[in-house]
Amino acid sequence: xxxxxxxxxxxxxxxxxxxxxxxxxxxxxxxxxxxxxxxxxxxxxxxxxxxxxxxxxxxxxxxxxxxxxxxxxxxxxxxxxxxxxxxxxxxxxxxxxxxxxxxxxxxxxxxxxxxxxxxxxxxxxxxxxxxxxxxxxxxxxxxxxxxxxxxxxxxxxxxxxxxxxxxxxxxxxxxxxxxxxxxxxxxxxxxxxxxxxxxxx
Numbered sequence: 001x002x003x004x005x006x007x008x009x010x011x012x013x014x015x016x017x018x019x020x021x022x023x024x025x026x027x028x029x030x031x032x033x034x035x036x037x038x039x040x041x042x043x044x045x046x047x048x049x050x051x052x053x054x055x056x057x058x059x060x061x062x063x064x065x066x067x068x069x070x071x072x073x074x075x076x077x078x079x080x081x082x083x084x085x086x087x088x089x090x091x092x093x094x095x096x097x098x099x100x101x102x103x104x105x106x107x108x109x110x111x112x113x114x115x116x117x118x119x120x121x122x123x124x125x126x127x128x129x130x131x132x133x134x135x136x137x138x139x140x141x142x143x144x145x146x147x148x149x150x151x152x153x154x155x156x157x158x159x160x161x162x163x164x165x166x167x168x169x170x171x172x173x174x175x176x177x178x179x180x181x182x183x184x185x186x187x188x189x190x191x192x193x194x195x196x197x198x199x200x201x
Contacts, residue, residue, distance in 0.1 A: 046071040046189065051196070072193040074172055085110070085168035091134055092173060094164040098132050101181030105174055105200070107136035108186040113143050116150055123155050126163060134164045134174065175200050 005011045040063070047069045049056060060067050070076070095103060106126065108114070114122075119142050126133050142150050156165065171191070174180060175198040183195045195201070 040065050042066040042068060045069045046073045046193070048072060048193075072197050074190070074194055075197060085138060087168050087170040088166040089170055089173075091164050091166050091169050092177065095134065095174065095177045095179040098179035100178045103132045103134055103177075103179045104182040104184055105134050105169075105180050106184040107169065107171060107191070108138075108141060109188045109191060110138060110140075111188070112186040113141055116142055119150060120152050123152050127155065127159050130162060132162045132179075133159075134166070134169065134180070136166055136169050138168055 003012060042065050043059075043063055045056070045067060047056070048071050049069045052069070056067060056069055104126075106122070119137070122135075126135060137151065151165070156163075159165075172194055175183065175194050180200055183191070183200045185191045185195065
């Protein structure tokens with residue numbers, strides 16, 4: 001875990017995001033194998049040339065095989081869903097009742113997790129801000145718990161006029177909704193591409 005990631009100095013393997021759904025060793029091997037270009041005919045990237053032109057040019061020099069930035073993939077295949085959890089579409093009806101660009105969408109993805117104290121801090125910040133929010137508190141988002149009931153006592157009642165809390169949301173539909181004006185994200189690549197594509201910051 002302390003070993004440096006090849007060609008990603010100063011990152012160590014322990015600095016990389018690890019999926020809760022796989023074995024560490026498999027993930028490490030995937031990273032290592034991604035640098036073995038000898039057997040590749042080409043490399044396909046879920047990105048857009050205009051976002052990462054200089055980095056893609058650098059990668060092209062290193063790989064010496066064609067690279068194809070074909071993203072954002074969610075725009076090429078919008079009907080498919082890569083959701084890990086059951087999406088709560090009731091939040092779209094809630095968004096329909098909100099003013100344009102008034103709602104902050106809060107989702108830390110399916111991999112990121114936090115301590116309960118961090119969840120409480122987020123909850124207090126959202127409540128004190130008085131800004132309408134749609135908050136995804138997914139199963140496993142709090143270390144050691146699967147329950148949304150970890151929210152502070154009385155929180156749901158206190159924010160019932162301004163907040164909508166779900167276990168999972170149809171993110172692409174949420175980000176394209178007129179009511180959403182901001183995205184509090186873990187900055188995973190899929191979320192980043194989806195928000196940039198919809199012009200939500």
